[in-house]
Amino acid sequence: MRILTVTGYKPMELNIFKEEDPRIAFIKKGIEKRLIHFIEEGLEWVLISGQMGVELWTAEVVLDLKEEYDIRIAMFPPFENQEVRWPNELQEKYQELAAVCDFYQPLYKGDYRGGFQFKAKNMWLVDKSDGCIMLMDDEFPGSNRYFYEAATEAKEPYSIFVITPADLDDAVEEMRMEDPDYWD
Template sequence: MKSVLVTGYKASELGIFSLKHPGIDIIKKALKKRIAALIDDGLEWVIVSGQWGVELWAAEATVELKTEYDNLRLAVITPFLDQEENWSDPKKELYSRITQQADYVKSVTNSKYDGPWQFKERDKFLLRNTDGLLLVYDEEKVGSPKFIKEQAERMAGTRVYPIISITEYDLQSIVEEERADVFYEE
């Protein structure tokens, strides 16, 4: 797989409303672990739409991994122009840092928000132009990622399109690893 679309829950779906929430680091560690494994299998591009939540954290994780992996690239392909326009200043700053460090930034539609159709166009474009999906999603906690997962499953019925999930169980494993590390350091 040369390119992977990374998506998942919006921050609000996870009850995360602060950039300092401890859950963000756990999610980023899980993403880095999976992305690093994919890099070892030939991954070159991580693609996100820059949505506030898992996607921006995946972009941050990718930027961090780029220091270790010279061939890794990040693309931010938004559904419309200025999607961050109504975000808080700290979120806008993070978004700006990410887009400045990305290797490619573009919008699927060349206009500001005009309607939900832009999200549908984004999803179709991203699924059509990637080799697989890395999804932070748990079947037990239904949310917005359900829709792109269903589209990816339909696509996987017509061509090879792996869907890799990071679940609540995977995140809990990261928490337990960290607790064990702290225990052994003492």
């Protein structure tokens, strides 16, 4: 697999309302673990749309992984200025990440015009990638269900890899075990 899309929940869908929330570190660890596996198998590009939450956290993970691995990240928002209604802190984060991505290109010129832009974004990302990694709980799919539907309806075989709550529990335990005080 050369190109993977990564997507998942927005922060409010996870009841995360501050960028300092410690759960973000666990989510990023789960994403990192999956990405490293794929990078070691030949992954070259990670695609995101830049939505807040899992996608921006993925961008941060990939940028950290670039120090050790040959991996690139591309951000394809559905339209220009998608972040204008976000909290200021997230707007700044989005703009910083967009500036340092290896490739950045909104799919539609201009501001938001309708829900069709989100549907087109999902279909485009599925079409341009070999598979996806999704942070998703089947019982509570949230806004992920729209991307998941596009992925399952792909004409070509499309691989869907899910990071589950159990995977995040494993990441929490791994991070605890990395702490030297854990073993005392």
